[in-house]
Amino acid sequence: MKRLILLLALAIVPHIASAQVYAMRDSVKNGYDFWLYVPSNYSDNRTERLTAADSVEVAKPMPVVVFLHGRSLSGTNLNKVREYGTIDAVWRGRQIDALVIAPQVNYNDWWRPERVMNVVEWVSQRYDVDLTRLYVMGMSLGGYGTLDFAATYPDRTAAAVAMCGGSIKKGDALHKLNEVPLWIMHGTADAAVAVSESRRVRDGMLEGDASLPRLRYDEQPGANHSVYARVFYIDEIYTWLLKHSTTDSGRPVDRSVEIPYSRYSTSKSAYAGLPRGGGKVQIIDPPTKSNTKGRYLDESGAPAPSPEPEIESTSNSQPAASQTQTTSTTTTAAAAAAVNYKYHTITSGDTLGHIAQKYGTTVKRLCELNNMQKTDILKLGRKLKVGVTSGTPTASGSQATYHTIVSGDTLGALAIKYKTTVKKICQLNGITETTILKLGKKLRVK
Helix, strand or coil, X not given: CXXXXXXXXXXXXXXXXXXXXXXXXXXXXXXXXXXXXECCCCCCCHHHHHHCCCCCCCCCCEEEEEXXXXXXXXXXCHHHHHCCCHHHHHHHCCCCCCXXXXXXXXXXXXXXXXHHHHHHHHXXXXXXXXXXXXXXXXXXXXXXXXXXXXXXXXCCCCXXXXXCCCCCCCCHHHHHHHHCCEEEEEECCCCCCCCXXXXXXXXXXXXHCCCCCCEEEEEECCCCCHHHHHHHHCHHHHHHHCCCCCCCCCCCCCCCCCCCHHHCCCHHHHCCCCCCCCCCEEEECCCCHHHCCCCCECCCCCECCCCCCCCXXXXXXXXXXXXXXXXXXXXXXXXXXXXXXXXXXXCCCCCHHHHHHHCCCCHHHHHHHHCCCCCCCCCCCCEEEEEECCCCCCCCCEXXXXXXXXXXXXXXXXXXXXXXCHHHHHHHHCCCCCCCCCCCCEEECC
C-alpha cells in the first residue's frame, strides 16, 4: 500500500524540462553546421512582450554565446565538436544561462566572421534572444576566429575571450578590437601557436589606443597549448562574459572577475563536479530532413519550404493576398463540431514562439488548442493544432485577412488601409514596429 501511494505521488510531480542540444545541419545558407544548446529555463516570450501591459513583467530574452573550436575538431563530423569545449561543458552539467551556438569549420579552412554571423542571425530569427548580449569565445584556431569576428563586428560583440590564438587582421582592423571588452590568454610554452601571435594582436591594438581601454591580457609563464581547453569548463569565464552588453554606457571591460591559473591548471580543478554525462542535457540529433537537408533560408528570410508538407489539410492555409472572406456571424453547433484544424509537425529547433509567428497566431492560443502549457517540451514528430482551415468559421465569424508586401508599404499605411492598428498587426505576426517589411512576404492584417 505504501509503495502504491509513493508511485501515485511520483506520478503527479510536475515534469521538469531538461536542457537540450540540437544538431543543425545544412540549415544556414553560407553558414556552418552547428550545435545549438537551449537551457532548461529558456522560454519564448516575444508574443507576451508585445501584448503585455506596461506594468506586467515578462521574462527577458536570453544572451547568446558562440563557441569556436580549434583545428582538431574541424571536419564534417559534427559530433567532434562535442569532444571538448562549451557543448561538452553543458553536457557535463555546467549551467550557462544563455543559448550556445557551436559551429564546425571544415578541414583546412579558417573561421569566416560573415558565415558565423549568418548562423547567429538564423538563430535570432527563431529564438527569443538578446543580441545586445552576443559573446564569442574560442581557442587556437577558434582564438583566431574569435578575434577576427570581434574585429569585424565590434559594435555587435558584447565581449570576447580568445585563448592561444591570434588574428589574420592587420592595421586599422586590429584597432577595432579596442571597442570590444576582450580577454586574451596565452601560455609562453605554447608549441602549437606561439605566444607571439597574441602579442602581435596586442601590439596592433596599442597602435590604435595606447591605453588598451577594454583589454585584459594574460600571459601565463610555462603554460602549454592544451591547458586552455579547460577554461571552457569553469564557471567564472561565463560569469565574466555575461557581465557585458553592447548597451553599457562606455562599454567598460569588467575587471572584478578573477580567474587564477590554478583554477584550470589541472583537470581536477577545472572539471570538479562535472563528470561526463553528469548534466541533464538531451542530445537531439535525429536523421530527419529538418536538421540534415534543405532548410536554407530563401531570399525573403523565411524558412524554405520543407521537403514534406508540414500542414496536414486539404485547404489552403492562407487566403490570397489582401482578400477578405466572411461567413455568417451565426455558427451552428453542427458547424462548430465539424471544425477542420491545421496541424504543424514538430521538427528539430521548433519553439512555440516560432510556430506562433509562422502561422499568425499566439503562444497562448496554441496552448489552448493543444491543451498544453508553454513550458511543455515539444517532442519531435508531435502534431500541434495551429488553427483552423480556411473553410472553417472563426470564433469572431470572419476569416483572417492577409496582405502581400509591395514596394512602399509601411505598417502605418497597412493599418489605415485595413482599419486596424500597427500594434494589432504586430501582435498577429509576432513582429515589432521596427521590423523590416520584406517584399513578397505575407502579413496577417486582421
